[in-house]
Amino acid sequence: xxxxxxxxxxxxxxxxxxxxxxxxxxxxxxxxxxxxxxxxxxxxxxxxxxxxxxxxxxxxxxxxxxxxxxxxxxxxxxxxxxxxxxxxxxxxxxxxxxxxxxxxxxxxxxxxxxxxxxxxxxxxxxxxxxxxxxxxxxxxxxxxxxxxxxxxxxxx
Numbered sequence: 001x002x003x004x005x006x007x008x009x010x011x012x013x014x015x016x017x018x019x020x021x022x023x024x025x026x027x028x029x030x031x032x033x034x035x036x037x038x039x040x041x042x043x044x045x046x047x048x049x050x051x052x053x054x055x056x057x058x059x060x061x062x063x064x065x066x067x068x069x070x071x072x073x074x075x076x077x078x079x080x081x082x083x084x085x086x087x088x089x090x091x092x093x094x095x096x097x098x099x100x101x102x103x104x105x106x107x108x109x110x111x112x113x114x115x116x117x118x119x120x121x122x123x124x125x126x127x128x129x130x131x132x133x134x135x136x137x138x139x140x141x142x143x144x145x146x147x148x149x150x151x152x153x154x155x156x
Contacts, residue, residue: 027062028083030141034059037107038116038136044106046115048072048079050098053089058109066092068120070100079104079115082130086140094122103133 027034048070055064058080066089068079079102081092094100104117118131131138132150139147 025141026083026085027057027059028065028086028138028140030137034062034109035136035138037105037109038118038131039105039107040134040136042105043103043118043133045101045103046070046072046077047099047101048077050094050096050100051076052096053092054078055084055089058114068092068094068117070102070115077115078112079117079120081117081120081128082138083140087128087130092120093126093128094120098122104131105136 025032029035049072051069051071054067054069056067057063058065058067064084066081066084066087068081068089070077070079081087099122101121102115102117103119103121104115107114107116116131118129118133118136120128129139129150139150142150
């Protein structure tokens with residue numbers, strides 16, 4: 001399983017390295033306004049049903065983001081996952097109709113309440129992480145070395 005983790009981490013690094021080289025962060029940087037909406041002190045977990053996905057900029061001037069639309073207690077919530085150049089809806093590993101656990105932080109962006117994800121989990125066998133739980137640091141801003149370290153510590 002460590003070998004699989006290394007292979008997966010290598011694939012992730014390759015994609016991330018390309019993403020970081022091919023794009024400026026386009027509003028998704030660690031010090032950009034958007035990232036400051038993620039508040040680790042307001043970290044929470046929700047369970048919801050996936051209704052669908054869309055790709056649109058979370059704020060004016062940003063490149064598109066992968067956004068999952070979920071239904072929780074009869075309400076529709078936009079779950080901001082990551083920049084689309086980091087992972088498209090098809091890369092997230094969940095689809096319409098799936099029941100998911102989402103960890104992250106609620107935020108109000110442009111007058112609308114959204115949920116900024118750090119981790120998505122489907123049942124007990126699939127997890128898609130995009131931020132560190134402790135600090136909220138986005139994976140798409142990490143160096144290849146940080147990503148390998150994160151992937152290895154996950155499997156210990």
